[in-house]
Amino acid sequence: MPAPHETVLATLVDAALPHVAFDGWGEATFRAAIADSGVDPAVARGVAPRGALDLAVAYHKAGDRVMQEAYRREDTAALKIREKITRAVELRLEAISDREAVRRGTTLFALPHNAATGAQLLWGTADAIWTVIGDTSTDGNWYTKRAILSGVYGATVLYWLGDQSEGQVETRAFLDRRIADVMTFEKTKAQLNQSAIGKQLMALPNFLLSQMRAPAAMPPADLPGQFRAPD
Structure with a gap:
């Protein structure tokens, strides 16, 4: 069950979408979403302090969740990794309910002050795809896989x-x-690691990657500021 703030965000996003094609993900759209949804303005500002930018972020993340749910319903056990990635990306595109909202969002996240947020969203989509297809890497490959897929998805x-x-x-x-290019890169990297000269060239990069670890799925439970439901 979604948290109350997520429900309010979803309500605002639904109300905003009809206005995005005309006003983009801007203040006019945010105000229209508040008026159309009936959400209290103070509550709306509380769940979306950055206004329409937060609605655009919520819209993108909702697409990631729809993609994962759709992928889990499919029989993908016999698919190769590249086929799983391809199918997940296709489902992510199919999860987009409003192409103009994405077009406007692309413009929004291309702005210098929003670029970091846009990059985080692309990374989040790549992570959602790798997670749903069953990636179990915990070393530096966890990062390289998501970095490469971020570029593939963004270009697509x-x-x-x-x-x-x-x-x-x-x-x-x-x-x-694009995925064929990635597979070619991975094949070349493997061949490089198998050659005598390649092993020497890749020794330091491979060592550094081996020392990296994927972030924990959940933060340690003993950190301050966390809520644990009573037993």
């Missing part, structure tokens, strides 16, 4: 926004090419 979304082909078949072909 930009291509998809301009794709006018029936059924977005050109986007699928573009995605296949």
Whole structure:
């Protein structure tokens, strides 16, 4: 069950979407969402202190959740890793309910003061995809996988926004090419690590990657400021 603030955010996002095509993810849209949803303005500002920017973030994260739910309903056990990634990216695009909202969001997150937030969202989508397909890496590969997929997904979304082909078949072909490039890179890296010279060249990078660890799924329970439900 979603938390109360998440429910309010979802209500505001739904109310905002009809206005995004005309006013973007801006203050006018945020005010219209408050008026249309009936949410108390003080409550709206409490759950979305950055206004429409927080609504755009919530809209993006909701798409990640829809993608994961859709992927879990499919039988993907026999698929190869690249096929799983491809399918998850396709489902993430299918989870987009409003293309213009994404187009406006792309513009919003391209602004210098929002670029960090946009990068975090791309990383979050990549993490959601790797997590749902069953990635178990805990070392430096955890970071490289998500960094590479962030770039693949970001480029695919930009291509998809301009794709006018029936059924977005050109986007699928573009995605296949990008993932093929990633697979080629991984193959080259493996060959490099197997060669005598390559082992020497990669010794330091491989050592540094081996020392990295994926972040804990949940923070330690003994840190201050956390709530634990009574037994």
